Amino acid sequence: MTISIWRYSHLALAVSSFVFIILASVTGIILGFQPISEQLQPYNTENLNNITVAETIAVFKATYPEIIDIKVDDNDFVIASVFTEDGDNLEGYFNPKTAQFLGEEIKPSKFFQWVTSLHRSLFLKSIGRFFVGLCSFLLFLIAITGTVLILKRQRGIKQFFAKIVNDNFNQYWHVVLGRFLLIPILIITATGVYLSLDKFQLLPENKTEHAIDFDAISETPKVELTEIEAFKNTPLSEVKAIEFPFSPDVEDYFTLTLKTKELLINQITGTVLSETKAPLVNIFTNLSLNLHTGKGSILWSVVLIIASINILFFIYSGFAMTLNRRKTRIKNKYKSDKADIIILVGSENGSTFTFANAFYKALISKGEKAFITEMNNFTNFPEAKQMVIITATYGQGEAPTNANQFFKKFKTENIKDDLKFSVVGFGSLAYPDFCKFAIDVDKTLQQKHQQLLPIFTINDKSVEAFNQWTSQWSEASGVPVKIAEQALTTKPKQLKKITVLSKTKTNTDDTFLLTFKPKKHHKFTSGDLLAIYPKNDHRERLYSIGKVNGNIQLSVKLHKNGLGSGFLFASEVNEKIKARLVKNSAFHFPKNASKVIMIANGTGVAPFLGMLNQNNNTATHLYLGLRTEASFHLYKNEIDGFISSEKLSTFNLALSRENEKQYVQDLLLNDSESIAKTLYGNGIIMVCGSLAMYKSVLTVLEDIVTKFNNKPLSYYQNKQQIKSDCY
Template sequence: MIISIWRYSHLTLAISSFLLLTVASVTGIFLAFEPVIEKSRDYKATGFDTLTLAQTVPLLKEKFPGIQEISVDDHSFVLIKYATEEGGDKQVYVDPATGKVLGTPTEKLPLFQWMTTLHRSLFIHETGRILMGITAFLLILIAVSGIFLVVQRQNGWKNFFSNVEKTGFAQYYHVVLGRLSLFFILAIALTGTYMAVYRFMPTPGKASALVDETQIREEPLKNLVDFTVLRETALTNLQKLQYPFSDFPEDYYTVQLKDRELCINQFTGDVLAQQNYTQTYQLANFSLRWHTGRSGTIWSLLLALASAYILFFIYSGFAITLKRRRSRSKNKFKAKEARIVILVGSENGGTFKFADAIYTQLIRHGEKVFLTDLSNFTAFPNAEHLIVMTSTYGQGDAPSNAKKLADRIKQNPQSKSIQYAVIGFGSRSYSQFCQFAFDVEKLLQNTTWAKAILPVYTVNDKSPQDFSDWITEWTRKTGFSMIMPRELLEPNTADLKKLLVTSRTNLDEESSFIIQFKSAQLKHAMSGDLLAIYPRNDHRERLYSIGKVDKNIQLSIKLHEHGLGSSFLNNLQQGDVMKAKLVKNQHFRFPKMAKKIIMVSNGTGIAPFLGMISENRRKIPIQLYCGFRNRSSFTLYEPFLKEQLSKRSLAGLNLVLSREEEKEYVSHRLLRDSDAVLQCLKEGGVIMLCGSLSMQKDVLEILEDIYKPEDNLSTEVLLKQGRILTDCY
């Protein structure tokens, strides 16, 4: 369970550094605006980028006879220092092409002075610098551990920037904003760490130390403007130039460029010595510019935003942690007294809402109940019923409070038989939907004391309807008096978007119809995603697979006599507006890089395939096997599919009718075409299934028979490789 290592590392690092990170972030926000204010003075002269030192150095010496040095800052402002006639020194910004004075540098604002000292050293000098350097390094580790947690949450690297399931404000934006600001936060952390480390590195040597004063000549005398090195050096490459203090040969020009330092004979222009900067020194300068925002106004503002994000992450991270450890129903009875034991596996605390509701209701009915984490599994000498409610984390992993379950079950065999039921909580948008619930089922099946009274039930997106189905069946099996808790009947209607009905067909002979919607808010919807509607504006949610056709969201609907969702959609007419929510279905996407594709559907399961076929711009060979009861059921889709055949977006159409003509199912046709199916798989093809679960079961069994002779092909392997994709219900 490597995920737990990353999670606890992430949390430990955050807790150990949050105080100093808060200080660094708050001061960082303020300090990010300092270069913006400096840049706004705009002392950069026109033509700065075209000038050489040969044009600027003699000019400024003539204009300012007492000039001592020229420096160019990160904003390309040219600052000179010179001795006045009154005997003092003065600094001014100048136009390097004309010598015109552009302004006078102002003292650093007291606020920025105070913030800079606090940010760098906490007012405790070298010790403070070390502490802030360690804090920057811890921020790197926090960011890296956060990356791995997002990878686990998003089901792999390829989904790193995919849409994030909304499981609460703090957690949702902790992930979303974390991905957006990742580069900037790492830039802050890496540059801050390097600057702290650089202070303990040896300082680079000076070019002046290499000058052999015995070899300095005064002839041939050249004008300053004719110095070759000055003519070949752009002003943009200058950091600082110091003029000679006197006319003695031992005084020379000292020039600090961005990559080296030079000593230049003031009479002949010869380079007396040259010292190239080390990579560590250049990297330190680079780190300073980027860490302080001196590289540009936009970068400064991005750093301020990233610092603000860090403050939000501190808040949201602790909010998530508190939610996971939130106050739960206090056990009235001890574990050894309980007749009913409820064990919960939850990553973010959401599953406890359901467990608490069941616990409270059973307690009110006078039952002895004990509720705890799955990792707290122990001996329950009086238990008769065990209820396991668990979510799944990442790629089928156990949530953080359930990772010890397997060991605890081995260590604590029960003294008598216990009836159990397992409920999995998750989202069908993930390929490992409720996987850990099924893993728990296997653990319990391998014991001698656990007796299942129900198959594993799954709850999609915390659906009250799914949970109600389990309650109904569990109470029927056990005889306990329990109803669906009222607090769980709140509608799941967050983030609803408006959709406009652009067209719909009339009901065909099988009471099926196609309806299309347009929505500016759902432009990112893709074929294979799910549309969640709430026909009665309550907790009852209905999900429909969508096809994206001509940039519209298209549904294929079968009207059922008492169907809540299908009746609602059937009452919509062109021009009507409804509200719905998009549920991303990342594991059921059109495989754009596949060499061949076989699509298998029955009934309205054809819906996502219609969109995928229309989006097949690369003309990947697609064979569609679609099953219907009668030919009349197919007339709704026939014109569209014939058009796709003519466009070569669809390579082959296999219509299978169960009540007419050959009276067969799609599984039978696949078996008949087994050679072509096997060849498709051998060539790296993909098989996609959408429709009823019974169809999926039959097709998977047939596929097992088809590739049985092949040692390297199996359903388990093909599912893991993403070469069999299913979205059945």
């Protein structure tokens, strides 16, 4: 079944029941505190496993002339009803070892009773109970469809708990928390449904009746209460209730109700007169009640409270994700059969639509007859002269949902041969199959049509890269489109002021090191990004940073007319600039790795300098690619320091413009065996620098692991052993 059917079911169920679910969750959170407050009462004085029924009966008999019954509640508190020597009736909690009266039974407060009633029946009696039961069932189905969606997303059960790329706050936490709270939510909902069925008496009744042969009841041999086998062998922890006989007559007996059975016991001889098993339905009802309410366990009550809070978060994040997807609805000016330029979009979560829409609007503003639609709406566009396909990749290099019919339709629709096309792939290098779907689309189209431009891939929704593509497209098509960056970037919010601490001169490669002093409360680490806004507008430039002695260190290449690099180079020591620290958890130094291999070229070394500075005892190896010996001077002191302090185990430098031309990938090939061993032993490889270098490194790594480990590189990529931050 396609992911869309599961997603629509998940959404439809949530939409149809969210008001009830919110109510049930909020009241559920409050009610979760009731068993906790009960458990915190001081009535659980003994470990009931260590006391037998015989011991308790003996001590009660010795203390009180008459005992009506002794019960053990879900909190393991012993409750009894007795008469004292003075003829007073004492009812409440007792110590089972001493028979001492501890206090009166706690009744739930009016507030908890009110909330319970709202939770169970919305104050609507049977109708309310029915709706609550139905919503429990719907939430159960939501949890099931959610599990299927996670399984699809994670590519199978084995990877269910594998790391997730933090692409988007709502989506990330919806999945991460969903995985951990799935079991409690399934339990809450399944037990909720069970309890509703029980209330409506829809569960099979299999009552078992006691049968006593009163003619055969004997009064001999007489046995002391403490010697009755059934009492001697039963710990109090198994007991639900002990009903005492009304009179000393032999026809009156003890009723011993245990969790799984009920015994009627001759009070004189101690023989078992009748024994019935507790109906399975009752056992499940009890279990369901305890699991649903958390009765008797503080730990489980806490889990239930957390799960209920998370249900509220799931509703919020789920709807936020849906709204995000819907925000990108398409409004076309021209009909598809009148348009010259067709833009087809493949998008799962809507961000690709933001780019495609901006491109569409730019075309329309230039007077072009453009038409934009989802890839699944591919058809025979009679007037089309060219087609632009802008698509994301999902799953295992697969199509987003709204593009999964594309190949089928492309085969059957008969479109003009002279149609030219260009494909733009949106993807993330954090996934093994980078932009694979876009690449497949490009290859398929090439079989029948002519490329206007070669495929263009974009990592992490890079606005700069998209603008590069639009200018290439403008040149090739002769339509001079310009996309306003505002359309693609959001205005920066909550900028922080950081102070320039030091700045080096540029080296032979026009590269310089820059250090900023952050404020004490600024939280960041090596591998995070620094976003700057050189013109104080929407234009954002991002730099990978290292945390060196608590400061932010960047390595920047000064580009001619470079907006970001020019701005940074012009900054003076002690000057304050406004910036944003962007968390990039996917590229943090691994906490518990056996070994880390760092691969960088050019300014990509910056986060590694910070990570090495912070490294305490992880065996770490650095492969760095630069142009010349002179390029290295900028980093030499720091790297020498890391080697002598043993923060860096080995250092390998590849120089591409010296006599013996070398690239980092050549160095990796030389160390093939140790690299293969690192990955085999769960070590981590981190790559930072240019995309071209990253692609070459991946090719070399693929060869190495295929040869030495007999595994494809995607195996290690899926296990998040390859981390990258490339641009």
